[in-house]
Amino acid sequence: MPRLPVIPVRQVELEPGGLSISSSQIIEDYRTAYRSRLMSLTGTREVRTARATFVIFGDGKEVAEVAMAREFNPGDFRAGYYRDQTLMLATGMSDLTKLFAQLYADPDPAHEPASGGRQMTSHFATRLLDEDGEFRQLVKLRNSSSDVSPTGGQMARLLGLAYASKLYRHEPALADAAERFSVHGNEVAFGTIGNAGTSQGLFFETINAAGVLQVPMALSVWDDEYGISVPNRYQTTKSSISEALRGFEWDEHTGSGIDIYVVKGWDYRSCRIAYHEGISKVRRTHIPAVFHVVDMTQPQGHSTSGSHERYKSRSRLQFEHDFDPIDRMRQWIESLSLLSPEGLDELEAEDERLVRACRREAFEDLVQPIHRDLNKARALIGDLAVRMGGPPKLQAQLRSLANPEQVNRKLVHSAVVQALIASRGDRSDAREALLAFKDSYERENDRRFNSHLYSESPQSPLRVGHRPPSYSKTSELVDAREVLQRCFDHNLKKDARIFIVGEDVGKAGRRQPGVPGSQR
């Protein structure tokens, strides 16, 4: 193992008399950002060589995300989108091997806990439930809701997560439920959205509702100037979402609105200060905040499909090159003399080895169980071929399994089915064994790919017993509307976590026939 350079222990004052952080923290953040970039570059190569399919990576957003992650505490929640791999790494909500496992769509949740390979790559999530379907003690964990693909789809749940903190802070009846979910409503809901995503109606509804409700929502807009090929001037008023939002800014007379911060995505120092001050305030006051992070880049373009050289001007591409956040952060570290360029080179080389090893590990984890199945299928088909005197059709199936270009479960299953078809009419034990293998392989794969489409926990609504209505001569006769109202009353009384939001459901709300008007 090569000896790594020693990082001198030093405090770095980011602003006079303000936030001061340790040199080791800075180097750690740089390395997380650098590893994340390597993951993006390596992952792209995997797509180009057909070991993975279409992917969008988080390159160009790394530095703001490591800064944000420093303020992300246990109990906090994320509702974001596909650019957040660095945030996931920096908060420990994921790691490099797991990110590669997602790239390969590994269906084993032990390898790919976000969705067991069922979601698109870069759709992040953490496990909120334990093996029995019960909520884990989320207050001790850093949490992420599961990403959705429509841009802006994360907004409503971001608001809901922030609103939960407010309810926990102000609703004494929730004290018991709070044990797993909240410490006095101190949890911040961190949101992320792209600049183009802010054109969605859901974005504006969320900003408005957060400004009215005053909930601890911290929404970062990753502004890389583009939404695929469309620049800001064609989709955002004044070409700047923070300028467009000025009317929403918090003011003390109404006690409503949001705080707005604008910061450059390549400037680690400014990002650290903005997130430190901004998030502390959100946590303390529950005044929501938007962080408009500008000057972000897309070193590899929007995704692994398409090429941004086709629609970005030469000067824009030059800007993206000159303001690459990783390069800028490295230059800043060098300017502080925290480490020599050679020292940084050594750390980078070490990180390159690490990313390579994680990729390999994730790929091996994916293919080893398939190789085991493949070898078993080959042995069984081989036995059958011997039993039948080596008919050409079985030999063909054996050949298909001998040196496949890609190993996958479809290959194994298809060879087994073809061998069974080719051997129909045979009554040997060898064929019975192959048939048994096929049946159990199908059951196993059904579980692997089709389970948990609905809750399988004791709380599953599918497990609620059916109780038919019973009437007697003396049963009270009421309008259906009142039946609904009593149902609401009963449930609201039964479980303090149930509450109703929506239009016209307040104290005087009388228009929704089922909703009890007297509820808070």
Ligand SMILES: Cc1ncc(C[n+]2csc(CCOP(=O)(O)OP(=O)(O)O)c2C)c(N)n1
């Ligand atoms: C509702 C919806 N419309 C269109 C798309 C296709 N789409 C995926 S990403 C994207 C661009 C998003 O750009 P931006 O919000 O700026 O995020 P960036 O990728 O630049 O970080 C579009 C249009 C989608 N996923 N959902």
Ligand SMILES: [Mg+2]
């Ligand atoms: Mg964009």
